[in-house]
Amino acid sequence: MALYILRFPCKIREQKSYVGLRAASCKVRIIPFRSKDIACQLQRIEAPSLPSNPAAPLNDQPLLSRRARRNRKCPTQRDAFRETNISPANLIYPLFIHEVEVDIPITTMPGRYMLGWRHGLIEEVARARDVGVNSIKLYPKVPEALKSPTGEEAYNDNGLVPRTVRLLKDRFPDIVIYTDVNFDEYSTTGHGGIVREDGVILNDETIHQLRKQAVSQARAGADVVCTSEMLDGRVGAIRAALDAESFQHVSIMSYSVKYTSSLYGRFRQVELDKKTYQINPANSREALLEAREDEAEGADILMVKPALPSLDIIRLLKDQTLLPIGACQVSGEYSMIKAAGLLKMIDEEKVMMESLICMRRAGADVILTYFALQAATILSSANTKTIFN
Ligand SMILES: NCc1[nH]cc(CCC(=O)O)c1CC(=O)O
Secondary structure, eight states: OOEEEEEEOGGGTTOHHHHHHHHTTSEEEEEEOOOSSOOOEEEEEOOTTSOOOTTSOOOOSOOOSOOGGGGGSSHHHHHHTOOOOOOGGGEEEEEEEOSSSSOEEOTTSTTOEEEOTTHHHHHHHHHHHHTTOOEEEEEEOOOGGGOBTTOGGGGOTTSHHHHHHHHHHHHOTTOEEEEEEOSTTTBTTOOSSEEOTTSOEEHHHHHHHHHHHHHHHHHHTOSEEEEOSOOTTHHHHHHHHHHHTTOTTOEEEEEEEEBOOTTOGGGOSSOOOOTTTSBOTTOSHHHHHHHHHHHHHTOSEEEEESSGGGHHHHHHHHHHOSSOEEEEEOHHHHHHHHHHHHTTSSOHHHHHHHHHHHHHHHTOSEEEETTHHHHHHHHTSTTGGGTTO
16 A cells, blocks of 8 residues: 655635545555645655665655656657548648639638639649649539529530539549539529529429439439539438439538538528528537438448538547548638738648648548648648648
């Protein structure tokens, strides 16, 4: 049995629970210790039953059986014990595409462009592949003239997205292309569903359109179709439509948890109320309900959006499903980091990398981020080791 000496200022001598805690497992000697600036000290001395050296000086250090800092003392050990890693393979790079030949900068997203069809686009994809990012997602800018209340352009086999998928697959056959099965980019209202005269969003009628859109994208060669609109039953309906057309191999990444976030800056030129279909950011049980439903309907990957404000939801889903989890770092998240970096208020690169590793720690398998190329460039550079340690 070890002998402990508990030293503390006299005034707290009566705190029996503190003494009792130790007394339960070992012999305790109480020594009042008169000092204003020293709180409590607990000393361990030789166990009386063990051979001891009576001349040995008492160890003046407080007893700490666990010193977590020991494992952090050098880069090699910090590297060895790092629980989470990130590689370019975990990143999906979203690209803005349009019909025009030139790259046009997106003012609210410094460093981002509407990529010119086809040179700007091909060059950007080649750059991403050079640093190990071989997964991309397409966000089209659909010309106003092609939009309609019922979004027929969404399933035009010669529309911008199917044409781009064919172009990129032809050029880079091993690339993995994620496409957005969304309605709002193609509708004159900007809503994620067909809007009835009285303002009601028509769920099932819209899904009828989304099925055709997913099949059209699969026909062009899309590898993963992403159910972007938060409409009920969309995953099952799209799965059935894909299977019926022999696209069993095409995956569905469901935007299971898409919050009505104010961080979709780039996509919200006009403020639209999407609260009847997207989820209230105050809710987590509802997020789980959506995720379970999508899983039951056949989703292959469950996505959470936006990412950094939803790390708790990413973890919740990770613990509740065996499906891979995706995190979507949205336009507003990108803009915040970029803007603060440009203003020299934060170190852009460090904050960006920290945001990504934290998404991985929360449980994200893949991360969709506008930083994909920048992050992968850092990850594949010689001094990678210094990033997280
Ligand atoms: N379906 C449209 C769409 N596609 C991507 C985003 C947001 C992504 C981002 O901001 O980066 C949105 C906005 C929305 O659904 O309201």
